[in-house]
Amino acid sequence: MNRHFGRYLVQCSLILCMVLLCQALSACGNIYDIDTLLSGSKAASADSRYTLCTSQDDITSLLLQTMYENKDSCTFNVPDKSYVDADAWLNSLAGLNKIHCEYITYSGFCQVTAQIEYWDNYPIIYAYRSNDISALNEQQTAMYDRYCDILSSTVSSSNPDVINELTVHDYIVNNVRYVLDRNSDSPAYDALFNGSASCSGYTEVFQTLMDMAGIRCIPVTGQAGGDSHIWNMVCLDGQWYHVDTTWDDPVGGDGTIRHNYFNITDDDILLDHTIESWHPAAAGTDLAYYNVLGYTLFSSQSELNHYLASQVKSHAASCNFMTRGFTPDIRAGVKCGKKTVSYRVLATERTGYSTCLLYTSPSPRDPKTS
Numbered sequence: 001m002n003r004h005f006g007r008y009l010v011q012c013s014l015i016l017c018m019v020l021l022c023q024a025l026s027a028c029g030n031i032y033d034i035d036t037l038l039s040g041s042k043a044a045s046a047d048s049r050y051t052l053c054t055s056q057d058d059i060t061s062l063l064l065q066t067m068y069e070n071k072d073s074c075t076f077n078v079p080d081k082s083y084v085d086a087d088a089w090l091n092s093l094a095g096l097n098k099i100h101c102e103y104i105t106y107s108g109f110c111q112v113t114a115q116i117e118y119w120d121n122y123p124i125i126y127a128y129r130s131n132d133i134s135a136l137n138e139q140q141t142a143m144y145d146r147y148c149d150i151l152s153s154t155v156s157s158s159n160p161d162v163i164n165e166l167t168v169h170d171y172i173v174n175n176v177r178y179v180l181d182r183n184s185d186s187p188a189y190d191a192l193f194n195g196s197a198s199c200s201g202y203t204e205v206f207q208t209l210m211d212m213a214g215i216r217c218i219p220v221t222g223q224a225g226g227d228s229h230i231w232n233m234v235c236l237d238g239q240w241y242h243v244d245t246t247w248d249d250p251v252g253g254d255g256t257i258r259h260n261y262f263n264i265t266d267d268d269i270l271l272d273h274t275i276e277s278w279h280p281a282a283a284g285t286d287l288a289y290y291n292v293l294g295y296t297l298f299s300s301q302s303e304l305n306h307y308l309a310s311q312v313k314s315h316a317a318s319c320n321f322m323t324r325g326f327t328p329d330i331r332a333g334v335k336c337g338k339k340t341v342s343y344r345v346l347a348t349e350r351t352g353y354s355t356c357l358l359y360t361s362p363s364p365r366d367p368k369t370s
Helices: 056-068 086-092 121-130 138-154 161-175 187-194 199-213 301-313 330-335
Strands: 073-078 096-106 109-118 217-224 227-236 239-243 262-264 273-275 296-298 318-323 341-349 354-362
Touching: 056 073, 056 086, 056 109, 056 121, 086 096, 121 138, 121 199, 138 161, 138 187, 138 199, 161 199, 161 227, 161 262, 187 199, 199 217, 199 227, 296 301, 301 318, 301 330, 301 354, 330 341, 330 354
Parallel strands: 296 318
Antiparallel strands: 073 109, 096 109, 217 227, 217 273, 227 239, 239 262, 318 354, 341 354
């Protein structure tokens, strides 16, 4: 199953006045916080032509400020042309999709003008946190209003962060359908208003709602299903987890909300994803999906048989469980219930364990169970 997001190739050409044209793939690197801007300790104004940047961090911060302020370009000075590194900038700012840079070399410094394209997430979050939507365009204002509506229906200040995260995850999986569209100008807008998007749309919508909810979140880029892919990571109680809303909403699915990619570790995501961008280590399991959703753990077939028999006898419509140390025989367990039922199993192999979601329904051949 392929998931695509926009890929931008690096192209460079040197002409009169030493003009450098750069386009590159968006990725996720160091995390820059909007609180720096809102606190009043931000860098010099993004529209200043006299800002001197003496490090890549200075440049990245200025680009970040430009994105939050919903501007399409910024001009700044650097000591020399070696500081012009589009790859470094793109690798430091997730959602920064394109950069077109022009620089002119003067005696003792270079003046750089960067024209950029980026996610609507940046100005929308800045507007939300500053309570000022005046800088948003018409489309962004519509997206802002939709995000606020979704937030009010999914997130509660009385809930733990992980429950708010889970509710947002389930909303996206239940309301967005995966489509491959490399040409969309705004996959997030498509997800919000058309109910369909590529993985970039899933990721940006989840990112924005986490940002609004005050849950630390970053996008991660890599490969999955044989193609380019993007998903999220969240930080809860000091631990990082991977969250892939796209892969919890499989193409051609039956409408089931899955959680196989909700709050999983590096080891688990790497079973079928590769990671190409910078990311924090994810090794925690305290708030993994099987703990949050209360999966029962079984270490033997006899334990599983007893559990499944009780589920069948009580006419449970579904149940979640996990196994470790043996290959589960679901059919044997269901038969122990001594009732004729039909069932469907969604099983996922993980690192050292397996999870199962079992659906059961009475068989029409056994009216006693109806």
